[in-house]
Amino acid sequence: MYNQIQASLSAYISLSEEAFTAFRDKLTVKELPRKQFLLLPGEVCKFVAFINEGCLRYYYQADGEERTGQFFFENSWYTDYESFLTGQPSHQTIQALEPTQLLLLPKTTLYQLYDHFPSIERFGRLMAEQAYLGSRKNNVAFLTESPEERYLHLIAHRPKVIERVPLRYIASYLGIQPESLSRIRKRLYDQRRKS
Secondary structure (H helix, E strand, O other): OOHHHHHHHHOOOOOOHHHHHHHHHOOEEEEEOOOOEEEOOOOOOOEEEEEEEOEEEEEEEEOOEEEEEEEEEOOEEEOOHHHHHHOOOOOOEEEEOOOEEEEEEEHHHHHHHHHHOHHHHHHHHHHHHHHHHHHHHHHHHHHHOOHHHHHHHHHHHOHHHHHHOOHHHHHHHHOOOHHHHHHHHHHHHHHHHHO
């Protein structure tokens, strides 16, 4: 169960056996059935989560519609970073799209580990940098690319989204209605057939 998280940590930092053992021993396992919620609006996010298996998405409610922000799959990390840092209630809903197994680490415990192990604190900084870059990349894509271009980017760079996420959530992520995504898919299919 812990091999994946050890590999994830080791991809970013050199971690002593002592530091990893201290980290591992503070984790709790949480199983989420499909469609179950990990975090709801109004709750404060007090944890970081490693996705051991499964898939999460986060979304916001706006004008009576769900607006999907991102998808996370096994071997990745999730936290509502704004709520986590500020201690303010979240605006996000975090939902399992598949049966999902998580390894959770409470914020207070993580900060204690930061104090004792500089390598773990470095990992936290690197994760914060990755979160910022991912958010910036998504914002730029929404400002500069068409929905079709963003969909083609998903096909090329995030095939797990295409393979495992229902089309209505992909459409929501792209900022369009499912009918518009169907038209994009049909147009792309027709272009492939002609070439």
